[in-house]
Amino acid sequence: MVVATRVLSYRQAINEALRLEMRRDPTVILMGEDVAGGATVEHIEQEGAWGGPLGVTKSLVSEFGRQRVLDTPISEAGFIGAAVGAAVTGLRPVAELMFVDFFGVCMDQIFNQGAKLRYMFGGKAKVPMVIRTMIGAGFGAAGQHSGCHYSVFAHMPGLKAVAPATPYDAKGLLIAAIRDDDPVMFFEHKMLYDVTGEVPEGDYIVPLGKADIKRQGSDVTIVAISRMVHVALQAAERLAVEGIDAEVVDLRTLSPLDEDTVLSSLAKTRRMVVVDEDNPRCSVAADIAALAVDKGFDYLDAPVKLVTAPHTPVPFSPPLEQFYIPSPERVIAAVREIV
Amino acid sequence: MDIPRERLLWIYERMALIRAFEDRVAQLFAAGKLPGFVHLYAGEEAIAVGVCAHLTDRDFITSTHRGHGHCIAKGVDVKAMMAELYGKATGVCKGKGGSMHIADVDKGMLGANGIVGGGPPIACGAGLTAKTLGTDHVAVCFFGDGAAEQGTTHEAMNLAAIWKLPVVFVCENNLYAESTPWTYHCAAPDIASRAAAYDMPGVLVDGTDVFAVYEAAGEAIARARRSEGPTLLECRAFRYYGHFQGDAATYRTAEEEASYRQRDPIQRFRQTVLSQGLLSEDELDAIDASVKRAIDEAVEFAETSPYPPPEECLTDVYVSYPAEQLAFRH
Ligand SMILES: Cc1ncc(C[n+]2csc(CCOP(=O)(O)OP(=O)(O)O)c2C)c(N)n1
Numbered sequence A: 001m002v003v004a005t006r007v008l009s010y011r012q013a014i015n016e017a018l019r020l021e022m023r024r025d026p027t028v029i030l031m032g033e034d035v036a037g038g039a040t041v042e043h044i045e046q047e048g049a050w051g052g053p054l055g056v057t058k059s060l061v062s063e064f065g066r067q068r069v070l071d072t073p074i075s076e077a078g079f080i081g082a083a084v085g086a087a088v089t090g091l092r093p094v095a096e097l098m099f100v101d102f103f104g105v106c107m108d109q110i111f112n113q114g115a116k117l118r119y120m121f122g123g124k125a126k127v128p129m130v131i132r133t134m135i136g137a138g139f140g141a142a143g144q145h146s147g148c149h150y151s152v153f154a155h156m157p158g159l160k161a162v163a164p165a166t167p168y169d170a171k172g173l174l175i176a177a178i179r180d181d182d183p184v185m186f187f188e189h190k191m192l193y194d195v196t197g198e199v200p201e202g203d204y205i206v207p208l209g210k211a212d213i214k215r216q217g218s219d220v221t222i223v224a225i226s227r228m229v230h231v232a233l234q235a236a237e238r239l240a241v242e243g244i245d246a247e248v249v250d251l252r253t254l255s256p257l258d259e260d261t262v263l264s265s266l267a268k269t270r271r272m273v274v275v276d277e278d279n280p281r282c283s284v285a286a287d288i289a290a291l292a293v294d295k296g297f298d299y300l301d302a303p304v305k306l307v308t309a310p311h312t313p314v315p316f317s318p319p320l321e322q323f324y325i326p327s328p329e330r331v332i333a334a335v336r337e338i339v
Numbered sequence B: 001m002d003i004p005r006e007r008l009l010w011i012y013e014r015m016a017l018i019r020a021f022e023d024r025v026a027q028l029f030a031a032g033k034l035p036g037f038v039h040l041y042a043g044e045e046a047i048a049v050g051v052c053a054h055l056t057d058r059d060f061i062t063s064t065h066r067g068h069g070h071c072i073a074k075g076v077d078v079k080a081m082m083a084e085l086y087g088k089a090t091g092v093c094k095g096k097g098g099s100m101h102i103a104d105v106d107k108g109m110l111g112a113n114g115i116v117g118g119g120p121p122i123a124c125g126a127g128l129t130a131k132t133l134g135t136d137h138v139a140v141c142f143f144g145d146g147a148a149e150q151g152t153t154h155e156a157m158n159l160a161a162i163w164k165l166p167v168v169f170v171c172e173n174n175l176y177a178e179s180t181p182w183t184y185h186c187a188a189p190d191i192a193s194r195a196a197a198y199d200m201p202g203v204l205v206d207g208t209d210v211f212a213v214y215e216a217a218g219e220a221i222a223r224a225r226r227s228e229g230p231t232l233l234e235c236r237a238f239r240y241y242g243h244f245q246g247d248a249a250t251y252r253t254a255e256e257e258a259s260y261r262q263r264d265p266i267q268r269f270r271q272t273v274l275s276q277g278l279l280s281e282d283e284l285d286a287i288d289a290s291v292k293r294a295i296d297e298a299v300e301f302a303e304t305s306p307y308p309p310p311e312e313c314l315t316d317v318y319v320s321y322p323a324e325q326l327a328f329r330h
């Protein structure tokens, strides 16, 4: 069967995944601040106002109505907790936590409720919900709107964590996340919304827990997450000019982790650099390094190198923010050290 | 109401300075000179100024993402503020915070806040310090109508009430939280009446009338200084610009926006003081001119200031910590 594809942005791909799943399954609902926008404002009741601050959920309210696209008050603990409750009792809510940095406001509902109910109830409950949330620096949004923080969630038993880098993966992973019976954190990098790529029409799934090799190579494995996949690919192109052939592994799902893909790439190249925009301590990057040392020790011909953000909050000033974000130059320097 | 001449002049100067600052920031942002995003306070000047007229540098305020007006009313230097918005080393936070985290603890300004509902508990803490140390300082918590729905706001009001903290909660109800009307997000007919749940006075105030704000805030702050506990003021006003710069504000009609200007706080102040002969037209015009100069100078200062060196990213995280553990390895 030939499936038509066309070029969509990451933003459009996410919008389309939500639209298709809402058409397919009437128990899928959206909730969040201004996900439609303009609630009760007569001239805009039908089409909505914002569709989220960056327009990702735009126009979904026109098709599905305000019963299924719910604008919420600024009460994250309340509505994310309500998503947990709805999920346990028969809906498949997709809640939007506008910026991941706001998790502090509602973490109990995510961590002690959503993530643990099934376990504590002896496996009797399911919590099929998705929390979509924006991550990442580069927008000049400063200390409370620019973090990645997915490592915090990947740490927590009971949660799955997904961070797509391309429009194709964003659509397929979001559909998979909505259909999954466990709570899934879905991390959207705000600097990727305008990135475009081929996206098939209709529904398809990118399975959770499967990494993807975005570039084949033989000299070094660069494992990357979300926007850092693009940074790694840029670095790989430049390294190719020097005659270094890098393989780029896009992790795509942070929990569960695709250990097989990471380890078989390592077995091939025998060297590894991990590129992660999150803070470095107790992070996904550190976890990948631990995996390499633990289960891939015999493959390693050199130390594993981590290219991450520093152990600081995200600064506002543009030169400081650029310093904070891992760059292709830093990836190249790390590769040169071990190849 | 008896407001000394000096204070009337100060009130006008601060309101005019906020308006000029925000209008200029709007232009600079549109010209692509400012990174990130900015939330402008134009239209709400009477609230910050009417409240802060009763405060000294030793009193504290907590602010919101829409914090420039609170800073100016609290006396933060507009040059250092403008440099902060540019991300320059001479900024009031060395360029690390930007518009959304602009702060000056030396002036008792405990920060704009990127987290809606982040401020109210902090204000309780500042009030607790005053109470514990036995000073008569107060803490004022500015928060939006949208922030009124955040759990922290309710927890903070209850805490301030049971401990009789010298805190004044000032809800700036500008009718919207982003694109959401307050009548949708709030179940109660007004926010002020929620004070009853915490056994504190709740007062609904016209936030476009600086005299009304001044009077209500004066009572609430005096009550706090007398250790009689917190008060909730709900001040209604309008935000002239979109939620942030770039918001097309399709949820409001052009007529609605035009109607805001008919109750412009600065024009209302002018009319009142002129008709009552409290200040002269010349005095007010002179203030307008000096405000314009101050803003020109602030922009000049910001533009000619250097950016911080990149390694500045690694400082100020802790008071003490091994430096090599802050930096990345690659
Ligand atoms: C905890 C949290 N949730 C959501 C946001 C995103 N956000 C920023 S401002 C805003 C609306 C705030 O409305 P209001 O309190 O009425 O203040 P206003 O913008 O009207 O001054 C929202 C939802 C945030 N910054 N923090």
Ligand SMILES: [Mg+2]
Residues within 6 Å of the ligand: B144, B145, B146, B172, B173, B174, B175, B176, B177, B178
């Ligand atoms: Mg508001």
